[in-house]
Amino acid sequence: MATQPPTADTNEDTEIEQRNADLCNVVGSIEEIGSKWKLIIINDLRDGEKRFNELKRSTGASSYTLSRVLDDLEKQGFVENRKEFESPVASYYSLTNKGGALCPVFDALDDWGGNWLE
Amino acid sequence: MATQPPTADTNEDTEIEQRNADLCNVVGSIEEIGSKWKLIIINDLRDGEKRFNELKRSTGASSYTLSRVLDDLEKQGFVENRKEFESPVASYYSLTNKGGALCPVFDALDDWGGNWLE
DNA sequence: CGGCATCCTTGGAGATACTG
DNA sequence: CAGTATCTCCAAGGATGCCG
Numbered sequence: 001m002a003t004q005p006p007t008a009d010t011n012e013d014t015e016i017e018q019r020n021a022d023l024c025n026v027v028g029s030i031e032e033i034g035s036k037w038k039l040i041i042i043n044d045l046r047d048g049e050k051r052f053n054e055l056k057r058s059t060g061a062s063s064y065t066l067s068r069v070l071d072d073l074e075k076q077g078f079v080e081n082r083k084e085f086e087s088p089v090a091s092y093y094s095l096t097n098k099g100g101a102l103c104p105v106f107d108a109l110d111d112w113g114g115n116w117l118e
Numbered sequence: 119m120a121t122q123p124p125t126a127d128t129n130e131d132t133e134i135e136q137r138n139a140d141l142c143n144v145v146g147s148i149e150e151i152g153s154k155w156k157l158i159i160i161n162d163l164r165d166g167e168k169r170f171n172e173l174k175r176s177t178g179a180s181s182y183t184l185s186r187v188l189d190d191l192e193k194q195g196f197v198e199n200r201k202e203f204e205s206p207v208a209s210y211y212s213l214t215n216k217g218g219a220l221c222p223v224f225d226a227l228d229d230w231g232g233n234w235l236e
Numbered sequence: 237c238g239g240c241a242t243c244c245t246t247g248g249a250g251a252t253a254c255t256g
Numbered sequence: 257c258a259g260t261a262t263c264t265c266c267a268a269g270g271a272t273g274c275c276g
Binding site: 024025026027028029030031032034035036039040043098101102104105106107108109110111112113114115116117118 | 142143144145146147148149150152153154157158161216219220222223224225226227228229230231232233234235236
Binding site for chain 4: 067083089
């Protein structure tokens with residue numbers, strides 16, 4: 001992709017706008033979930049429903065952080081919470097469709113890691 | 119960070135290790151590039167070579183941040199730097215193979231954004 | 237143009253302790 | 257078990273200035 005010289009820039013603007021339209025999705029996505037804990041937690045929930053302390057153990061997040069991030073993810077619509085009020089309270093977290101739709105992203109990450117990590 | 123549990127551990131560890139084996143690639147990847155600016159900058163370089171101030175404009179990062187993150191990315195092997203010392207110095211940044219191999223991740227993000235953003 | 241050096245503010249996040 | 261409440265600390269990152 002050679003940078004076009006400033007001559008005959010008729011198409012350049014639209015090209016750039018086109019590109020921005022392209023990249024906006026990525027940047028927007030990054031703004032939404034581009035933080036370490038969000039990514040790790042969402043990824044961890046790909047296995048299916050998990051409870052609070054289970055997540056705490058598997059992600060290594062403190063309960064404070066976990067609580068906050070889960071709350072955030074729930075508000076953003078990535079995660080669902082289901083509570084059972086019997087005996088010792090149990091609350092289960094799982095991905096919504098929106099959250100589950102991120103699987104290809106993690107698959108790609110997994111793939112990349114397999115080739116380039118270590 | 120290896121927190122030693124005071125009480126003798128159960129066979130829970132093997133379970134966790136098993137899980138880590140599965141998720142390690144993803145988590146490892148996230149640990150390496152799971153920060154907003156790194157992702158945004160790498161994504162921005164997918165178009166090809168860009169110079170410092172070009173990146174500064176297109177990413178919106180301050181020169182301080184941009185400089186730091188680029189430096190980091192270079193050390194991590196995601197980004198390459200090419201300098202031209204003539205006239206006003208020019209330095210161009212581009213993705214290495216390792217960095218370019220992340221394209222599928224961004225494609226997946228782009229795809230996701232297209233469906234779930236806005 | 238590229239990019240450090242500084243100062244300063246914010247919040248991300250660990251540790252710990254406490255409740256329903 | 258599933259959180260909430262503090263307290264605290266440190267790194268991320270904006271603003272600004274300077275310099276080759």
